Amino acid sequence: MIVRFRGVRGSIPSPGPHTIRYGGNTTCIEVWTDDGELIILDAGTGIFPLSQTLFDKFPLHAHIFNTHSHWDHIQGLPFFIPLFVPNNQVSIYGAYDPITQNGIQEILTEQLQYRFFPIRECELKSQIHYHSLQPAEAVQIGAATVTAVLMNHPVVNFGYRIDCRGKSLFFTGDHEPCYNIYEPEDDEFSMYQTLIDQRNRGIIDGMHGVDMLIADSSYTTAEYPSKKGWGHGTFESCLEMAEQAGVQQLFHTHHEPTRSDDALEAIFKDALSKRKYDLSEVDLASEGLTIEW
Amino acid sequence: MKTCMEPQTEAVSQENIHQRVSAMVESMPPFPQSVLRLMEMTKDFNCSPKDLVEVIECDPVMTMKILKLVNSAFFSLSRDVVSIQHALVYLGMNTVKNLAISIATIDALPHKTISELPMEKFLTHSLGTAFVAQRLAKDCLHIKDVSDYFIAGLLHGFGKMVFIQLEPASYASVLQQTKDKNCSLVQMEVIHIGISYAEVGAMLAQSWQLPTSLVDCIRTHVDCDADSSDMAISVAAASMVATVMQLGINGEVVMDEFPECIQQRLGCDLKMIIEQMQNLPDEVSKIQSMVRG
Numbered sequence: 001m002i003v004r005f006r007g008v009r010g011s012i013p014s015p016g017p018h019t020i021r022y023g024g025n026t027t028c029i030e031v032w033t034d035d036g037e038l039i040i041l042d043a044g045t046g047i048f049p050l051s052q053t054l055f056d057k058f059p060l061h062a063h064i065f066n067t068h069s070h071w072d073h074i075q076g077l078p079f080f081i082p083l084f085v086p087n088n089q090v091s092i093y094g095a096y097d098p099i100t101q102n103g104i105q106e107i108l109t110e111q112l113q114y115r116f117f118p119i120r121e122c123e124l125k126s127q128i129h130y131h132s133l134q135p136a137e138a139v140q141i142g143a144a145t146v147t148a149v150l151m152n153h154p155v156v157n158f159g160y161r162i163d164c165r166g167k168s169l170f171f172t173g174d175h176e177p178c179y180n181i182y183e184p185e186d187d188e189f190s191m192y193q194t195l196i197d198q199r200n201r202g203i204i205d206g207m208h209g210v211d212m213l214i215a216d217s218s219y220t221t222a223e224y225p226s227k228k229g230w231g232h233g234t235f236e237s238c239l240e241m242a243e244q245a246g247v248q249q250l251f252h253t254h255h256e257p258t259r260s261d262d263a264l265e266a267i268f269k270d271a272l273s274k275r276k277y278d279l280s281e282v283d284l285a286s287e288g289l290t291i292e293w
Numbered sequence: 294m295k296t297c298m299e300p301q302t303e304a305v306s307q308e309n310i311h312q313r314v315s316a317m318v319e320s321m322p323p324f325p326q327s328v329l330r331l332m333e334m335t336k337d338f339n340c341s342p343k344d345l346v347e348v349i350e351c352d353p354v355m356t357m358k359i360l361k362l363v364n365s366a367f368f369s370l371s372r373d374v375v376s377i378q379h380a381l382v383y384l385g386m387n388t389v390k391n392l393a394i395s396i397a398t399i400d401a402l403p404h405k406t407i408s409e410l411p412m413e414k415f416l417t418h419s420l421g422t423a424f425v426a427q428r429l430a431k432d433c434l435h436i437k438d439v440s441d442y443f444i445a446g447l448l449h450g451f452g453k454m455v456f457i458q459l460e461p462a463s464y465a466s467v468l469q470q471t472k473d474k475n476c477s478l479v480q481m482e483v484i485h486i487g488i489s490y491a492e493v494g495a496m497l498a499q500s501w502q503l504p505t506s507l508v509d510c511i512r513t514h515v516d517c518d519a520d521s522s523d524m525a526i527s528v529a530a531a532s533m534v535a536t537v538m539q540l541g542i543n544g545e546v547v548m549d550e551f552p553e554c555i556q557q558r559l560g561c562d563l564k565m566i567i568e569q570m571q572n573l574p575d576e577v578s579k580i581q582s583m584v585r586g
């Protein structure tokens with residue numbers, strides 16, 4: 001399995017001198033399975049540089065898994081070059097949205113409205129397949145199985161687990177661990193806690209024992225209280241999740257757009273010095289970083 | 294056009310009633326005060342999840358519609374979602390909030406209302422039943438997680454709302470005759486409409502894929518015996534308590550004692566329960582004024 005980070009930034013692309021080492025593109029992860037299938041996790045702006053490297057692989061079949069429909073995870077989709085080239089196939093997977101009651105196909109349709117983009121959906125030359133997934137649904141791609149796990153974010157967000165020939169990874173997308181809305185003295189507190197424990201256990205089970213966990217670590221523990229309910233994790237919550245799920249290696253991602261490289265390294269160092277868990281391999285995701293195993 | 298209120302010259306087609314009722318409920322609006330309160334509350338991005346749950350769960354229409362969406366085939370979760378708290382834990386605060394807003398703002402028909410069973414009074418009875426059912430489950434049956442008992446109490450009479458919307462004039466006459474003859478409402482409904490409110494409510498709950506325990510409770514609470522579920526017993530008893538205490542109106546005749554099977558299961562009689570429930574009118578009016586904001 002080969003994993004290459006193409007975009008590690010949250011919210012909005014953040015190019016410039018202060019983000020040169022970790023990169024300014026929004027979320028996109030390139031995965032090649034051992035039998036040569038291309039799986040792309042999210043289509044943030046990082047998908048554009050990725051698409052520039054694919055020309056010699058045409059005709060190709062790319063499988064794009066969208067964690068959720070926020071801008072920073074779909075922004076690059078209309079710029080995914082293989083969409084425009086005949087004989088390519090692009091399969092797009094993602095959640096059904098219970099509020100608008102739209103499936104995954106609506107995302108591209110909305111993005112390609114003529115007012116916003118010069119090429120209309122019917123003018124795309126590749127074959128596009130859409131698959132709206134249900135929580136816990138698994139998809140077979142060659143020798144790989146990709147399983148959707150319902151996470152916690154303001155919109156429905158799927159984490160994806162990829163298993164292929166004994167190797168595995170899990171990407172959370174955007175995720176904030178569930179918390180109790182009641183105070184300990186409220187009648188409903190323990191009932192709600194039971195529900196949350198069940199729910200968190202389901203999430204941990206979904207990523208259990210993977211070789212690599214890539215997780216949303218937008219905030220520091222100090223920043224978190226003012227961002228509670230916004231749907232993102234902290235360095236600490238990700239370390240805890242990695243510990244509970246017994247994963248081999250953890251990558252922190254979805255870096256804040258205003259965070260400079262120096263600041264990012266400083267808070268990472270600080271989080272590591274305070275961690276309660278002994279996980280040998282922990283790192284910051286950075287654009288271009290490639291891991292093969 | 295045929296209606297389900299025609300006299301029994303022809304057998305009433307269950308299928309036909311089902312379709313009409315389902316279509317009608319889709320356009321049934323939530324109660325105006327919950328809509329107002331909800332819109333007011335959600336102007337604040339950081340509105341309290343606790344308050345949100347409280348407003349939604351006091352409105353049978355909103356509750357039923359949210360549970361329907363969450364349990365629907367499009368979004369089937371690995372376990373039944375039986376309460377608004379449940380929905381919150383699975384879908385997150387923002388999704389539930391936006392579901393509620395979209396339900397609150399649908400272009401719905403206005404409520405029809407009849408003087409024999411005004412909607413406001415009916416809502417008060419439903420809330421009273423919800424409170425008592427929860428208390429009975431906790432105090433008499435020693436059940437720990439009672440949130441689904443609240444929902445069951447709130448929704449037990451949903452079928453009556455459906456009749457009022459569908460055929461207000463005929464249902465008014467059924468209610469009047471029940472009162473005049475001092476007989477069972479369910480029997481009158483079956484004679485004049487061909488189907489009882491319990492059956493209609495259960496049919497809806499079933500087609501909306503609400504949990505089986507809830508469907509069974511809505512269907513069987515009108516006809517309890519020694520084999521009835523704890524939930525059906527609690528809701529049946531709670532509805533009688535609310536009726537005797539004249540908390541709202543439910544169109545049924547006042548009983549002076551629980552049926553034997555209920556008394557046996559709860560281990561106490563109607564009078565004892567009523568003595569313990571002296572603060573009930575206060576609690577219900579407190580929650581109603583909270584909903585009104």
Ligand SMILES: [Zn+2]
Pocket residue numbers: 010011070072073174254
């Ligand atoms: Zn994001």
Ligand SMILES: [Zn+2]
Pocket residue numbers: 068070153174
């Ligand atoms: Zn997001």
